[in-house]
Amino acid sequence: MPAEVIFQSLLLGILQGGVYALVACGLTLIYGVMKVVNFAHAEFLTLGMYLAIAAWTAGGVSPYVSALFIFALVCALGAAAQALVIRPALKHPQINQMLVTIGVSTMMIGAMQLAWGPNNLVLSLPWSGATFDAWGVRLSYVRTIAFLVAVLIAGAFWLFLKHAKTGMAMRAASQNPVAARLMGISVQRVNLITFGVGTGLAALAGALIAPAFFVNPTFGTDYFILAAFVIVVLGTMGNFIGALVGGLVIGVAEGLGGLLLGPALRQMVSLALFIVVLLALPRGLFRGKMT
Amino acid sequence: MAGGFLSDWRNWQLAVAIGFVVIAGAGGAFAGSDYFLQIMVLAAIYAAIGTAWTIAGGLSGLLLLGYISFFGLGAYVDGLLFTKFGVNPWLCLLIAFAGAGLLAWLIALVTLRFGLSEDYFAMFTVALSQVLKYAMLNWDFAGRATGVYLTVVKDDFATLSFVDRKPYLYIALALLVIVILVNYAVQRSRFGYLLAAVRENSQAAEALGIDSGKVKTKAIVLSGALAGMVGAFYCQFATFIDPRQVFSLATNFEMLLGPVLGGRLSIIGPVFGAAFLKPLQDLLRGWLGGEADALYLVLYGAVLTLGILLLPKGVASYVEAWHRRRYGNP
Numbered sequence A: 001m002p003a004e005v006i007f008q009s010l011l012l013g014i015l016q017g018g019v020y021a022l023v024a025c026g027l028t029l030i031y032g033v034m035k036v037v038n039f040a041h042a043e044f045l046t047l048g049m050y051l052a053i054a055a056w057t058a059g060g061v062s063p064y065v066s067a068l069f070i071f072a073l074v075c076a077l078g079a080a081a082q083a084l085v086i087r088p089a090l091k092h093p094q095i096n097q098m099l100v101t102i103g104v105s106t107m108m109i110g111a112m113q114l115a116w117g118p119n120n121l122v123l124s125l126p127w128s129g130a131t132f133d134a135w136g137v138r139l140s141y142v143r144t145i146a147f148l149v150a151v152l153i154a155g156a157f158w159l160f161l162k163h164a165k166t167g168m169a170m171r172a173a174s175q176n177p178v179a180a181r182l183m184g185i186s187v188q189r190v191n192l193i194t195f196g197v198g199t200g201l202a203a204l205a206g207a208l209i210a211p212a213f214f215v216n217p218t219f220g221t222d223y224f225i226l227a228a229f230v231i232v233v234l235g236t237m238g239n240f241i242g243a244l245v246g247g248l249v250i251g252v253a254e255g256l257g258g259l260l261l262g263p264a265l266r267q268m269v270s271l272a273l274f275i276v277v278l279l280a281l282p283r284g285l286f287r288g289k290m291t
Numbered sequence B: 001m002a003g004g005f006l007s008d009w010r011n012w013q014l015a016v017a018i019g020f021v022v023i024a025g026a027g028g029a030f031a032g033s034d035y036f037l038q039i040m041v042l043a044a045i046y047a048a049i050g051t052a053w054t055i056a057g058g059l060s061g062l063l064l065l066g067y068i069s070f071f072g073l074g075a076y077v078d079g080l081l082f083t084k085f086g087v088n089p090w091l092c093l094l095i096a097f098a099g100a101g102l103l104a105w106l107i108a109l110v111t112l113r114f115g116l117s118e119d120y121f122a123m124f125t126v127a128l129s130q131v132l133k134y135a136m137l138n139w140d141f142a143g144r145a146t147g148v149y150l151t152v153v154k155d156d157f158a159t160l161s162f163v164d165r166k167p168y169l170y171i172a173l174a175l176l177v178i179v180i181l182v183n184y185a186v187q188r189s190r191f192g193y194l195l196a197a198v199r200e201n202s203q204a205a206e207a208l209g210i211d212s213g214k215v216k217t218k219a220i221v222l223s224g225a226l227a228g229m230v231g232a233f234y235c236q237f238a239t240f241i242d243p244r245q246v247f248s249l250a251t252n253f254e255m256l257l258g259p260v261l262g263g264r265l266s267i268i269g270p271v272f273g274a275a276f277l278k279p280l281q282d283l284l285r286g287w288l289g290g291e292a293d294a295l296y297l298v299l300y301g302a303v304l305t306l307g308i309l310l311l312p313k314g315v316a317s318y319v320e321a322w323h324r325r326r327y328g329n330p
Helices: A003-034 A041-059 A063-089 A094-116 A141-163 A165-175 A176-184 A188-213 A219-223 A225-234 A239-263 A263-280 B009-029 B034-059 B068-086 B087-112 B118-139 B166-188 B190-200 B201-209 B212-238 B249-262 B268-288 B290-310 B314-328
Strands: A130-136 A139-140
Touching: A003 A041, A003 A139, A003 A141, A003 A165, A003 A188, A003 A225, A003 A239, A003 B290, A041 A094, A041 A188, A041 A219, A041 A225, A041 B201, A063 A094, A063 A263, A063 B118, A063 B290, A094 B118, A094 B249, A094 B290, A130 A141, A130 A225, A141 A165, A141 A188, A141 A263, A165 A176, A176 A188, A176 A219, A219 A225, A219 B068, A219 B118, A225 A239, A225 A263, A225 B118, A239 A263, B009 B034, B009 B166, B009 B268, B009 B314, B034 B166, B034 B190, B034 B212, B034 B249, B034 B268, B068 B087, B068 B118, B068 B212, B068 B249, B087 B118, B087 B212, B118 B166, B118 B249, B166 B190, B166 B201, B190 B201, B201 B249, B249 B268, B268 B290, B268 B314
Parallel strands: none
Antiparallel strands: A130 A139
8 A cells, every 4th residue: 555545544534533622522521520421412513514504505604704603602502401401410310311412412413404404415615625735645625724723722722721710610520529519619500611612612613524524414423423432432531631632543543444444444443443442441541530 | 918919019010011911912913904013013122122121221220321232133143044044033033132142241241341430331332333233234244234134925933924914913022021021030039139239339239249240241141132032023023124223323212212211120111111102103203204204303302301301210110109108018
């Protein structure tokens, strides 16, 4: 196999990994703070894609502009979902919590299908297919921008977690909810913000990749949710940096795996990795440490 | 003894569940349309799957969220062995039982040995079901995406193939009775008490010398094996299986809805849960029509979410409270 092809798969894997990382960091934060595995997470990504398409077709608004509004809108939506169905479920057994998020996922898939139909839609920017040359490899602008913005936002979010008061409250609630409450942090408010921001980031990632993919109501479930699970488990569930590193690792592994095994088995790569990770590193790369 | 046999909650449930199955069988004898029989057979299959699931998902307290792996594996064991090698389907039921039990044992081996926490275990089982789906989608011998077809030309009890739908109902109900009896026997046995100890307080159970890993392994093997057997029967009944259908996550969660809303520590919960929810799903689908599949998803998701929020312990817990008052048990 020529080195050039391998290099290309590697680069494409990194680009995909950046987007994965942005999706996974929301999922891992939600788990870290609430100990809830959000099975509806990918649906928020799909919703972000649809909203970006809607903004483009209705008003000609570029996804790079609408992404901000989509983020804010889905933040509010996610917070509402948290208040209405996730919070009441927190005191119930874990299986109930998971099934509640599955209920939300089912409702969202149905609602998106009602609104936009079951068929593939596409957001075709005039330069959707344009590529440029990077070290002898052709890369698409759309994917590269999505990667750069995703990494930038993930980095900014990391600074927010480290230095902003709300961010520190989120980390505190994730490390020890009881102690956080004793320090005067409203864990309920932190939960609300975390779920809102976490799902908002997934929607933001969706808006960024909307020009690069066909979208249908189950897009997120089909292409993102299992990868996101693998990433958060690899990076230790609840660990933010772990999700970023894990995103890149899984992106590259899928890229190279797809090259070796063919595109049909691409998904198998992340699933196989999932099993290997669970067996070899059951507590993730970061030995069970959170954030 | 006041109340006798029925004063025990488990005995009472057994009597009610078996009585219900007998009534369903008698009712099925008068069922006119194949559509109606189809729904009844599927409800019986879901009830059997739900009752089998509660052994691991309820009694042992394992977060066995991805349960359809066993069902799908059983379906493929039957489909492939019957169509490619001519193995008798009744024997396939037993092989599927053993095969799915083996899969469950492997899952327990890798997950419990490495001390996976409950959330990881749940995600692992969900991921595994999708691994199996993609494996089947890419396996030429298993027909890839088109799956496996069985051709049925005449009624033949020996090969578990019928043109008429009614025999399937009786066999499905017989399988349901087997699963109910197994669940009942587990609850009455020493093993059942070990499960309760591990479920309620795993550390305390360990301190008393109970090997909780071993107890949980037994529970998941039994639970998985039963689902495999039911899956093999499903293949005979449906005469057509494909990976997206028998490893579908949507179906997976539909199957768990009965036991979770019905009561996952009970016997009547999964049985009546499926008997009520499965026909409701099918009627809703039929009533809304193919075009309104999306509306069905919204309604179904809402029922799932609300049901779980409003009935966290399942309906059976209310029946149990009534039973306790009725028979004056403390």
